[in-house]
Amino acid sequence: MSHGDFAAITFLLFAGGLLALVAGAFILVRGASLLALRLGLSPLVVGLTVVAFGTSATEMAVTTGAVLAGQGGLAVGNAVGSNIFNVLFVLGLAALITPLAVHRQVIRQEAPIMIGGAVLLIVLGLDGSLGLFDGSLLLGLLMAYTAFLVRQSRAEPAATGPDEYADTLQPAKAGRWDARLPAQLGLIVAGLVLLVLGSDWLVQAAVIFARALGLSEVIIGLTIVASGTSLPEVAASVVASLKGERDIAVGNVVGSCVFNLFGVVGLGAVVAAVGTGAALPLPPDVARFDLWVMLAALVACLPVFLTGREIARWEGGLFLGYYVAYVAYLVLAAQRHDGVQAFGDAMLGFVVPLTIVTLGVTMLRRAGR
Template sequence: MLLASFAILIGLPVLLWSASKFVGGAAAVANHFGVSPLLIGMLIIGFGTSAPEIIVSIFAAIQGNSGIALGNAYGSNIANIMLILGLTALISPIAVRSEIIKKELPVLLGITFFAAWQLLDQQVSKDDAFSLLGLFVLLISWSIWHGMQGSKDALADEYSEELNTTEGTVKTHVIWLIAGLLLLVASSRMLVWGAVEVAGFFGVSDTIIGLTVIAIGTSLPELASSLIAVKKGEHDLALGNVIGSNMFNTLAVVGIAGTIQPMAVSADFLYRDVIVMLAATVALFVFCIGIKRQGRLNRLEGGVLVAAYTGYTYWLITAAFI
């Protein structure tokens, strides 16, 4: 138990640090070779902030821990919206100016409902997984098309400002990219092993561990990037990071894990956690789409999201020990 706890305490910060180095290195290398800031932001940064979830879920699926794989992906989606955007909006209300963000919100909503519909038979089959990955390819193609248009947008401007602050040589960035990826793999294996051992010790399901400790931990990059972005006045970047991460989690993380090994879905997970994820996504859409007004997430709405997440976490912890 002591060794497993140590694995979580060491594995999680190393996972987050290595993800940051991996993303920074990849974005800087792409920027050096003239890739558009919008394309870098929507693909490399969007993928990179979900890198912890992807690697953790891959190793969880390989080891047969489907609860961690699914709990990590969908738990991160819930935490991203309710906890991270909620806390960010409490600190500084988030205004939605980007037309790309307004187009991505309905796409995220549709993807979330599709993923929930797939789980009605209480499993993620290989056919389900391949259909998620097919949608992921379409999403990537759409992102590349947008990124190559070169059109001006608030989100593109904010990505450009972030990339212009990057320092260092290409060689340095390549080294950090490779080192970050290797450390991502090593720390993910350590984290999954520790989480499974702790879950077994306390007699709780690995799904609960995935939904709480691992989901919140792997969502910390989104929290850090959102708080920094809002502090700089880059509201669309804060929201875009979360939307992109949730799309990647739903399509790529679950899709890749499902192709490795089909995953069973418990009734509790379907009728509790999936419904909470749907409700959080619908709430985000309603708050930010801006019908007859500018889209925004104000302090009151942020407070509601954080309060709801607190109640949801209490529900999980109570259910785990009853």
Template sequence: MSATLLDLLLLAVGIIIILFGGDYLVRGATAVAKRTGVPSLVIGLTIVAFGTSAPEMVVSVFAALAGSPGLAVGNIVGSNIANILLVLGLPALIAAMGTDAKGVRTNALIALAAALLFIAISWDWQAGTPGVISLVEGFALAGLILAYIVYLAFVAMNSREDPMVAELTSVDTMEGLPKSVLGIAFSMIVGLIALPIGANLIVEGGSSLALRLGISEAVVGLTLLAVGTSLPELATSVVAAVRRQADMAIGNVIGSNIFNILAVGGITGIAAGGVAGGVAIDPSFFSLDFWVFLGSAIFITLLVVSRRPLGRLTGVILLASYIAYIAALLYLTVLLPA
């Protein structure tokens, strides 16, 4: 087996381990909370909300602490791009998605504001160059995700029609929760062990692959890692489209993007800011990636605000945009330098 294939294998195995680990941890922690009488709303807004972002969070933190900030930021930015262009684009080819569910417009505007904020704090305005996500900025992002959780709690107390709230408060119908103490302990232990092991494999495989291919770690984070960690959302959206229940997908994707930016970005900034002086931003992000990241957020917000459904034509546009983005990224980072 060639060294490149070995790096790809490490990356793939790491993604599989970390996704399964996150799922086991969420199910184990949810079972514990239910057994101790914690209300379903509280479980959904804490354990489920943050647990579903655990894979991206652990990978980004490990990458930043290991001196691979390109992987950390690329994971956040690339996942958000993939969520909109790929995760929404592919199901839209199967069935039209409505955009008029209650709360989706507000969440879309919050996601757009979060994207703008992330780009703004990634730039050093005094030096006029790409900057560092510092400890203070990490705390600011983390504070905003807590404020968003409080907002969702108020929404949930009045109505659960918001798709983001509906997903987070569906704890009572969650399947596959361990019932015995031994089963709960097993799920928790598997999750807690698998997450760091998977993250370490991803960082090692991704960093080695980038070095071997002569590309930046940011490219690996924006492509292979971003798509890999977005696979659960993609599978869920495709299944929902096949079952003609795709209207929930757009709200869930927008909510996921908010957590990627504020929760994953915040925790990564805090961890790296306290140990490594912050998360350095690769200048290449300002050449293309941040603008696709922002453009996709603007596009989906305009669709939601205008209440236009995502039909097959929109799906084609989104998928074509994702293919064009990957092609442009590879051209700028692989073919052009050569």
């Protein structure tokens, strides 16, 4: 087989994996949403859990597949890189299309939980790995969070304000093929099968790319795989922004970040401990830089959300600029450029804190008007 044929097959494997992941996530979300509404859950709870978590099922599938394939760096890099991509690229792009409204519940509840999850992950990873206890703790917190959302919705339905998901998440109409329980269960199974197949193809192609380009699996996971597995979030948020459903664009990203922190990383650590008998390694570069970039991006969301309870276009552009700078750092690091250390120190020690302070001052000025 020639080099060109091998490259073409690898590209087809990668593209096929992405298509299978996106299709699987869409089918899974459709079936699970209809089933959840059938069971009496409100559209808001379905949006914050089934839809947000369903669009992150791609990250879970890829991370699990990478762990079982012995690619621990790719597994962690995918989860961390997806959160960075979600906040900086997805929110930034959606805000450039139209300023995004932020639901009061996201500001008071979901954003602090998201930031707390990032801090907890950093603390758990101080020893350089995530073991069975760490993964079980993260998964347990995810289940507790989901149960809390369901109880909150049922006990205080008025507390969350207008149900912004009601127009887009409707029960299946009577007589339609997907109104029946077997069809909804079939959609869920079909979605899961596509996710498993897609993740296997994508991991294989990503490892081949990494070796051919001389890049580490961690960098491939932080960039190519992370952006690829975040395509459902891109599609959901951009479409919601174009349709004027601005709350959904933000809620989808925040919910997905929470799921990545607790569900994706937690499951990866448990699978590594049970399936391979070893803890999930946390690559030193990720612990030293990427985890802190993720935390800084999540913390920057809070003053952005509070400035008039919307993400303005200039703030979206700022987020996109940060993502470009982050990718530039990864490229410099891959090439072992002499200026990579200074570039990284400038991002973490000066640019990001200055931005957070600027946003905080803007927030105080708006509050004082």
